[in-house]
Amino acid sequence: MxxxxxxxxxxxxxxxxxxxxxxxxxxxxxxxxxxxxxxxxxxxxxxxxxxxxxxxxxxxxxxxxxxxxxxxxxxxxxxxxxxxxxxxxxxxxMGASIPDEQYFSEMPYPEMLELPAELKDQELLRWLDENDDASITSALSYIDGINATIPDPRLQWIAFIYTSQHLPTPDGTRSLGRFFVYVPRKDFDQYIQFGLQQDPAGKPPNGVSVVAVQKTAAGTGEVLKIPRARLKDFWRKRDGGRIEIGTRLDETGIAENCYTCHKQATLPITPDPLEFDEARFGEKLNLVNARMASHGALDLDGFTRSAYGPPMGPRTSPLRTPEFLAACSAGRVAPERLARLGEAMQCATCHDGHVRGELNYPSGIHAQPQGGTLVSFYVVNHKKMPLGATDLSEPERHALVECLNAEYYRGFGDQPGILQAWMLEEDCWREAMR
Ligand code: HEC
Ligand code: HEC
Structure with missing residues (x-):
């Protein structure tokens, strides 16, 4: 977008x-x-x-x-x-309270939003443009070569390729391929991905992006209780054989609000299973997702998360009555399973802003460029959420998505949804108008 x-x-x-x-x-x-x-x-x-x-x-x-x-x-x-x-x-x-220029340049560790010099290597960038089996193997061996110089295994980089199910690079090339590199450091971690063109006739993508997680306080080096994150898009320019990397904002004048989707700054990677080489990269993928999840909820510099509304799927909600559940599930769920449906709606037991970023506006309604929302993807397509639930049928999963949205946005009868009630502040008005 x-x-x-x-x-x-x-x-x-x-x-x-x-x-x-x-x-x-x-x-x-x-x-x-x-x-x-x-x-x-x-x-x-x-x-x-x-x-x-x-x-x-x-x-x-x-x-x-x-x-x-x-x-x-x-x-x-x-x-x-x-x-x-x-x-x-x-x-x-970027949608942050900090101006874009400052967002990208002024922070405790300014290197955290820059690409490591090793990833600007011309040979590497050309391999990524060639993007065939041999060149990708060379690119991956190049990362292995870097790792051979890093004695501490926890600080070694992890690289793999995957195809996104959710969105193409934001450069109009429709590229779904990704060369992903995780770069852990003592003070900050970087999750970096380069777009890869999977259509051999297509234009090579410009997009490169990073999610950086600041783990320690600059100056003291003390571990932050809640790590902080910033995100940035870069832009590859091909100029007479050289591939230069600038920022997307400088090159195109465009930036966007990453928090629309990155409710948790680090989003787990769920590759397109038909394209993913599980035998070769499965273990690396799991390791990267585990590292991302290990940060817990992250603070996003320049964002007041509470301004985007309360979390979807609280533990309890006055709206979540048997009548509401019967209505929002629209015949997809057997009457004896409605209580289970209500229980499955407690997403905010984890997505509460402490354990994990809260799913607030526009979660549940903001369509991914490939269709579907992140909520519908995780609940229905990937069957990963609610975490650990193995007993929900396909229709029950569809109903779960509908009911979460109904409860958050649409309300029931004359009762407003959770977001609307929060916005209306009726108690405050009642008091003020007395
Ligand atoms: C339309 C939703 C959407 C928007 C907007 C969005 N992203 Fe993402 N991003 C995703 C999803 C989903 C993933 C997980 C990988 C995948 O499925 O493609 C992801 C993954 C990433 C990753 C890989 C690391 C990780 O967290 O998995 C980076 C880096 C990234 N995004 C950067 C950005 C930046 C920078 C912006 C804003 C300029 C941004 N994204 C905006 C949906 C989005
Ligand atoms: C028991 C804790 C728990 C519950 C309950 C839970 N989630 Fe999650 N959720 C997680 C964890 C952990 C991840 C990261 C998964 C990974 O790393 O693969 C996650 C990831 C997600 C993501 C990926 C993007 C993001 O913001 O993190 C979505 C979307 C999501 N959950 C939606 C839901 C919905 C909708 C529900 C309720 C129906 C739900 N979850 C219930 C723990 C939970």
């Missing part, structure tokens, strides 16, 4: 169409409630976000003047500000 300059369209809208801002408490309550309901009646993505955020910004002087309204709209305001920052605030295409 690319960030489009929606703001420009809106600035160009005729002022005659712009309704006046509310100016008092009842006015704001009415506007807040109507806007929230309209949002939840929409597809919840795209232009409507920008429309609401733009109005909110326009009316912020009036809102500042009514402190009680500002208080009861704080979840609403922080949500729309966070999810539209990439489109509405220039220089913040």
């Amino acid at each position: 690319r960030a489009l300059p929606w703001g420009i369209l809106y600035l160009a809208a005729s002022p005659a169409l712009v309704p006046p801002c509310p100016t008092d408490l009842p006015g704001f309550q009415d506007w807040h409630e109507r806007t929230t309901r309209a949002f939840f009646a929409s597809n919840l993505e795209g232009e409507i976000l920008v429309e609401i955020a733009t109005t909110l910004r326009r009316c912020s002087p009036q809102l500042e003047a009514v402190p009680a309204a500002r208080k009861c709209m704080s979840n609403f305001s922080s949500f729309f500000e966070a999810v539209t920052r990439d489109k509405l605030v220039s220089g913040h295409q």
